[in-house]
Amino acid sequence: MDRTNMNTATDRQVESHPWAPFVPENARVIVLGAFPPGRHRWSMEFYYPNPQNDFWRIMGLLFFGDKDALYDSRTRTFRLDDIKQLLTVKGIAMADTAAEAVRLRNNASDKYLQPVRPLDLVAVLARMPNCRAMGTTGERAAGILAKITGTEVPPIGQPLMVDALPAIWRLPSSSRAYPLALDKKAAVYHRFFESAGVELL
DSSP states (O other), X not given: OOOSOOSOOOSSOEEEOSSOOBOOTTOOEEEEESOOOOGGGOSSSSXXXXXXXXXXXXXXHHHHSOTTTTEETTTTEEOHHHHHHHHHHHTEEEEESEEEEEESSSSSOGGGEEEEEEOXXXXXXXXXXXXXXXXXXXXXXXXXXXXXXXXXXXXXXXXXXXXXXXXXXEEOOOBTTSOSOHHHHHHHHHHHHHHTTOOOO
16 A cells, blocks of 8 residues: 655645544444544534534434434534544544645635645554445545555445455545535445444434
């Protein structure tokens, strides 16, 4: 797997990822985004911190039958303790495919994200001997993972089976900009988790 710099650095500021991969001891799957949005969009210090992103609403539907199960409308933030407990109990790891990146524009769009250094996937998977599947949450993350692993980007919802690697899934983006209804996104995520033996609702 390629762990070298992915692009030539620009004169813009290189940002380092703010969080280490979250890897429960019994992790069976890993969910991989591209890179966090700018800090001004965070409602918590953890993956998918933007309240306008529906990742944790998808997880609420799948594991609690309620899209708002992991969201506190009073404080307009996600319930981080509940999120970490869910991930730990279900064996779901979280990381992003870029360890360092440059934002070509001052927004949260993955389209204008330039990866500089990729995730050390070899090191992360070494901590996950029971990992059966890797799922990327969007086109940019899927492309970065394909470059890291030397594979092709699979169609959405269809696993790519590669020797010596967990199955690679491309999941629908959890961004509201991606034109697919929440329940239809959740259905693809359901198949991903189910394929790895993660117990759902």
